[in-house]
Amino acid sequence: MITINDEDFTAFAEFINSNFGINLLYKKSFVQGRLQVLLEDKGFKSFFDYFNYVLNDTTKSEITELINRITTNYTFFMREEEHFSYLVNKVLPYLKKNIKDNDLRTWSAGCSTGEEPYTIAMLLLEYFGPEISSWNTKILATDISVKALNIAKKGVYFPNSLDNLSGVWKLKYFTKNPEGNYCIAKELKDEVIFRVFNLVDEIYPFKKKFHIIFCRNVMIYFDNKTRKKLIDKLYDSLEPGGFLFIGHSEIINRSESKFKNVIPSVYKKE
Amino acid sequence: MIKKIKNLKIPVRLLICFTIVGLIGTTGGILGRIIRNELISNLNGIYNETTLPLSYLTYIHGNFMELTANIASLESSPDQSISSDAKGITDNINNIQNYLAKFKEHGSSSDITKLNELLTKYTASAKLAVDLANSGRKSQISNMNLDMENMSKEINAEIYNLINQKVTMAEYLIKQNETTSLNNSNGMLAVVFAGVLAVILLGWLLSRSLLRPLYKMINCANKISEGEVDVDLDIDTKDELGILAESFKKIIISLKHLTSDTDMLVQSAINGQLSLRADVSNHKGEYRKIIDGINKTLDAATAPINEAKEILVEVSQGNLKDRLMGDYKGDHAVIKSSLNSTIESLSLYISEINNASEQLAISANRVSDGSQSLSQGSTEQASALEELTSAISHIANQTKENAGNATKANELVLSVQGNAEKGNDYMQEMLKSMQEIERASTNISKVIKVIDEIAFQTNILSLNAAIEAARAGQHGKGFAVVAEEVRTLAARSAQAAKETSSLVENSIEKVKRGMLIADDTAQALHEIHEGMSSTTSLVSDISLASNEQASAIVQINQGIEQLSLVVQSNSATAEEGAAASEELSSQAHLLRKMVDKFQLNEDAINNEGLEILNNINPKKAHQANLEKKSISDQEFGKY
Structure with missing residues (x-):
């Protein structure tokens, strides 16, 4: 078992926090556990050596792998269902009425292994019905973990990830493979653009602002400062009248943001 | 031909060979026999012609010698012995006669007539001598001696002559016989030589015909004996x-x-x-x-x-139920026992792994459940905090308002205190005013009466105007409308006058009651004035407390914010826990799947554990298998 001394760990946690916003300061044993196998695989005797190796790796592949390891990709289809019923019942009717150029821009920020953007894509297909052909509803889905994105792109899911989906939807949007896993339909894959993106980046390189942003259970990994910055950036990235969905356990402090809380964990840019 | 010979069976071939040899031998034998017979007959001839006559001649000679002796004895010997001599003489004569006869029988080739004659004469003389002796006239015998002597000489000579004849003959015959037998033996030798040559040739041929294949077979057998089996044997005869x-x-x-x-x-x-x-x-x-x-x-x-x-x-294939059952010995028994004990140990380990994986699955499930309820708890905490925050901010606002209001109330109370005094003064003035109102009301009643009359008059006027308008016909139509409006106004004026009149009455009544109330009010105002001083101190207390509350609420807010951070961090931890437990579950599932491939003798797996496993998400296990691709394009499509 390779242990990390406090000094190394603090340096590492600060590095991760400043570059990726992830707050690991009180999670030493967690980091130790997650990196154990990686260190053993790569043959490092000490965490210090590994950390230096990562810092000096110009190809950035090591940092990518490190990020793959320390990020948590926990999600499933129709997670936190209230959001989706609000989306369909309130947000989409409102946006459909107000968007003039038929370009609905949705961003799944921190999409993990793709269940969230695919769930949104299903809902959009269901909501717009045949009209969807006259709309551009493509969803942008970003995550910092390349590994999670690869899974998302592949679109093969274990059955219990689909537990919250109805049987009809399972039939409609998935094909079952011989191993009993579910492969997402191509029409849904075509509706989602998966990209690597670090939410902590100073510059958000998007051409247009979004109508809907899902950034759920991402900020829980960030420290307060990073959260505030992120919330401001998300606010700036939204069209006026746009909606931000955050995780059910997340809170945007009223006093610190211009967002208007519409229902718990759903906010609107007025 | 040769082939045919070769195909002959060996006994036939041997028979033929031996027959040929036999024939050659037989021919030799026959020839020998012929030669032998010839030799025997030749020897017989020699014997008969020479040997036998010679022996007879010797016997005759002997007997004659004895006869002569007998005769001599007869002459000299006493009388008593005459008889024996006589007998001797007789016997010898008989013998001589006998041998002569035999000689005649065989020796026909020699002429014995002379000897016979001589002997006959001699025997006659001998007989005479005997007779003489017997008759005692021995002396006379001596007379005869000379003759007899001569005769005996002649006889002996003749005998010798005959013997010589026979010997010469025998020599001749033997010589002849030798020549014949030499010729015969030469011929015989030639025949035998030829026969031997023939037999040798035959034997050589036979042996050759037998040995050639035999040698081949010996060669073959040698090769076989040396372990060579790829041998070709080119013998195809039928023997x-x-x-x-x-x-x-x-x-x-x-x-x-x-x-x-x-x-x-x-x-x-x-x-x-x-x-x-x-x-x-x-x-x-x-x-x-x-x-x-x-x-x-x-x-x-x-x-x-x-x-x-x-x-x-x-x-x-995972079946660990079977064991080696065969009864083996030696190394095989070692293999058997080793293998069986290996499977036994494997079974044991698998069974233990089985149990462990089951435990692991159950634990993972518990962790998963725990993480989920933690996550759920965080969510609930968050929403509770949200509600709390909202309530607190509401309270904060109210408190702020309260504090402000309290200050205002204090100011108000002070002014109210003065105002209450003023109110009393105003009350007196109000009483006066009311009396004036009463008076004014009476005046209003009069005015109303006038208005009522005017309204009556106006109504009549409007009626007249309507009539006039009707008369005017088409031109009066507009005027008729005006007349109607005037009538309505007159009616409404009358109504208003009526209502006003009752109102005024009511007002007068009210004023009276008002005056009573004003008295009470004046009294109350006085009491208010007194109560105000204690109210002032209370309000200032409220103001102070509200300000304190406001600052406390700020602290509560900060606390809630802290709490919210903790909740979010808990939420993250819960997610991490859930992810970890998922991974754990999937690993346990994999382990269980692998272990399940083994069939053990004792079914150590309980179905409950299996069910738990089956319900656990094996998501993460597959993540490792999914390929890694770095995203090269930094474009965001329409974004």
Whole structure:
């Protein structure tokens, strides 16, 4: 078992926090556990050596792998269902009425292994019905973990990830493979653009602002400062009248943001 | 021809050969016999012609000598012995007669007439002598002596003559016989030589015809004895050697079968194919025993291997129930016991792993449940905090308002205190005013009466105007409308006057009551004035408390914010826990899946554990298998 001394760990946690916003300061044993196998695989005797190796790796592949390891990709289809019923019942009717150029821009920020953007894509297909052909509803889905994105792109899911989906939807949007896993339909894959993106980046390189942003259970990994910055950036990235969905356990402090809380964990840019 | 001879059976060939040899021998024999017979007859002739007559001549000579002696004795001997001499003489004469007769019988070739005559004469003289002696006249005998002596000389001479004749003859005959026998023996030798040559030739031919294939077969047998089986035997005759060669060929074929089958078995055994067996029906006798033996050896050698193989195949498919059951000896027994104990240990380990994986699955499930309820709890905490925050901010606002209001209230109370005094003064003035109102009301009643009358008049006027308008016809139409409006206004004026009148009355009534109330109010105002001073201190207390509350609420807010951070961090931890437990579950699932492939003797797995496992998300297990791709394009599509 390779242990990390406090000094190394603090340096590492600060590095991760400043570059990726992830707050690991009180999670030493967690980091130790997650990196154990990686260190053993790569043959490092000490965490210090590994950390230096990562810092000096110009190809950035090591940092990518490190990020793959320390990020948590926990999600499933129709997670936190209230959001989706609000989306369909309130947000989409409102946006459909107000968007003039038929370009609905949705961003799944921190999409993990793709269940969230695919769930949104299903809902959009269901909501717009045949009209969807006259709309551009493509969803942008970003995550910092390349590994999670690869899974998302592949679109093969274990059955219990689909537990919250109805049987009809399972039939409609998935094909079952011989191993009993579910492969997402191509029409849904075509509706989602998966990209690597670090939410902590100073510059958000998007051409247009979004109508809907899902950034759920991402900020829980960030420290307060990073959260505030992120919330401001998300606010700036939204069209006026746009909606931000955050995780059910997340809170945007009223006093610190211009967002208007519409229902718990759903906010609107007025 | 040669072929035909070669195809002849050996006994026939031998018979022919020996017949030829026999014939040659017989010819020799016959020839010998002929020669022998000739020799024998020649010898017989010699014997008869010479030997026998010679012997008779000697006998005759002897007897004659005795006769002469007898005669001499007769003359000289006493009388008493005459008889014996006489008898001797008689006997000798008889003998001589006898031998002469025999001589005649054989020696016909010699002329014995002379001897016969001489002897006859002599015997007659002898007989005479005897008679003389018998008659006692011996003396006379001496007279006869001379004659007799001469006669005896002649006789002897004749006998010798005859003997010489016979000897000469015998010599001649023997010589003749020698020549004949020499010729015969030469011929015989030639014949024998020819016969021997023929026999040698025959023997050589025979041996050649027998030995050539024999040598081939010896050569072949030697090669076979040296282990060579790829031998070609070019003998195709029909004789016994041919048959023998056929047998040899069969031996070779058998040996070839034997070696090829043995080789095949050995080779396949070397190559590890121990299941291959040779067909015993291709072999006979001891060879069959050999092949059968090899087969059985292989069976014996492979039986444990086969069983071990089957067991190992089962093991590789996860079946750990079976054990090697065969009764083996030696190394095989070691293999059996080792393998069985290996499977036994494996079973034990698998069973333990099984239990452990089950425990792991259950634990993972618990962790998963825990993480989920933690996550759920965080969510609930968050929403509770949200509500709390919202409530607190509401309270904060109210408190702020309260504080402000309290200050204002304080100010108000002070002003109210003054105002209450003022109110009392105003109350007096109000009473006066009310009395004036009463008076004014009476005046209003009068005015209303006037208005009522005016309204009545106006109504009549409007009626008249309507009539006038009707008269005016088409031109009065507009005026009729005005007249109608005026009428309505008159009605409404009358109504208003009526209502006003009752209102005024009511007002007067109210004023009266008001005046009573104003008295009470004045009293109350006085009391208010007194109560205000204590109210002032209370309000300032409220103001102070509200300000304190406001600052406390700020602290509460900060606390809630902290709490919210903790909740979010808990939420993250819960997610991490959930992810970890998912991974754990999937690993446990994988482990269980692997372990489940093994069939153990005792079913240590309970179904509950299995069910738990099946309900657990094995998501993460597959993540490792998914390929890694770095995203090169930094474009965001429409974004």
